[in-house]
Amino acid sequence: MSQAPSTPDSREASPGGPHRLALVTGASAGIGAAFAERLARDAYDLVLVARRRERLDELAERLARTHGRRVDVLVADLTTSEGVRAVEARIAAEPTLELLVNNAGFGTSGAFADLDCDGEEEEVRLNVLALLRLTHAALAAMKARGHGSVINVSSLAGFQPGPYNATYSATKAFVNAFTQAVSEELRGTGVRLQLLCPGFTRTEFQDVAGVRTEGIPDFAWMSAEAVVEASLAGLRSGDLLVIPGGGNKVLGALLRSVPSAVARRVGGVVLRRTLGK
Numbered sequence: 695m696s697q698a699p700s701t702p703d704s705r706e707a708s709p710g711g712p713h714r715l716a717l718v719t720g721a722s723a724g725i726g727a728a729f730a731e732r733l734a735r736d737a738y739d740l741v742l743v744a745r746r747r748e749r750l751d752e753l754a755e756r757l758a759r760t761h762g763r764r765v766d767v768l769v770a771d772l773t774t775s776e777g778v779r780a781v782e783a784r785i786a787a788e789p790t791l792e793l794l795v796n797n798a799g800f801g802t803s804g805a806f807a808d809l810d811c812d813g814e815e816e817e818v819r820l821n822v823l824a825l826l827r828l829t830h831a832a833l834a835a836m837k838a839r840g841h842g843s844v845i846n847v848s849s850l851a852g853f854q855p856g857p858y859n860a861t862y863s864a865t866k867a868f869v870n871a872f873t874q875a876v877s878e879e880l881r882g883t884g885v886r887l888q889l890l891c892p893g894f895t896r897t898e899f900q901d902v903a904g905v906r907t908e909g910i911p912d913f914a915w916m917s918a919e920a921v922v923e924a925s926l927a928g929l930r931s932g933d934l935l936v937i938p939g940g941g942n943k944v945l946g947a948l949l950r951s952v953p954s955a956v957a958r959r960v961g962g963v964v965l966r967r968t969l970g971k
């Protein structure tokens with residue numbers, strides 16, 4: 695697990711303003727990279743976490759140069775205990791961490807019985823266990839200080855069982871229940887949790903999940919930047935649940951109100967066709 699400041703003196707006081715630190719997991723692509731861009735613009739110093747060092751180094755160098763922030767890179771595979779421990783240690787070493795974005799995640803698609811079980815386990819390790827442990831690591835110092843925020847990136851897929859997406863939607867259902875419950879425990883502490891539930895977002899996610907996207911209409915998609923915009927607006931207004939985009943809000947409300955038996959039958963037919971499984 696290597697850890698490399700993006701500039702030699704990156705631990706010095708930031709020239710761009712007061713010290714506000716955010717740690718973003720999954721910052722090498724998609725929504726995580728968009729969070730990093732936006733937070734650097736909003737004068738946060740950053741720790742960027744993912745596996746692909748080159749991508750992180752390039753982003754860190756550009757953000758440090760453009761926005762004058764301290765941007766550090768921490769290369770870690772969050773499906774491994776070693777990787778999670780390295781990020782936990784970094785969080786513990788940053789008592790002024792203001793924002794943790796638990797964004798790293800991936801999906802698989804296909805009938806569960808036909809999928810490689812090791813891949814399904816890795817999905818649970820990343821989407822569930824890493825998020826749980828890093829949230830725990832951040833909350834101790836945040837509670838003691840009486841402020842700080844954690845954004846847990848979930849999905850509309852977490853609102854109902856998702857046939858042909860079974861493990862993915864189950865991991866996101868965990869994130870939904872967990873984030874809402876812990877948020878309640880934090881009432882009155884000054885520490886906030888956000889449950890961010892995007893719909894289809896143009897990133898590398900679908901490629902990684904092996905999902906065919908031809909059947910998904912244009913209007914259903916959002917950009918990663920728009921998702922981040924909605925999340926940070928929700929953070930400013932203290933919203934626990936953020937569903938970016940009008941269409942997604944309607945879909946989210948529908949998914950939460952439809953009986954599970956109906957949702958999974960309809961979902962099974964629609965997802966099999968949409969995902970090409």
Ligand SMILES: NC(=O)c1ccc[n+]([C@@H]2O[C@H](COP(=O)([O-])OP(=O)(O)OC[C@H]3O[C@@H](n4cnc5c(N)ncnc54)[C@H](OP(=O)(O)O)[C@@H]3O)[C@@H](O)[C@H]2O)c1
Binds near residue numbers: 771820898
């Ligand atoms: N895109 C969508 O349609 C959509 C919709 C709803 C929710 N989401 C959620 O949004 C989050 C971000 O996804 P995205 O759409 O931005 O996907 P993406 O473009 O594929 O980015 C995923 C990020 O996670 C990192 N990652 C993957 N495996 C990792 C591991 N083992 N250890 C550490 N980092 C790892 C990747 O970096 P490396 O490969 O460099 O490690 C990458 O930075 C996920 O939690 C996803 O479930 C996405």
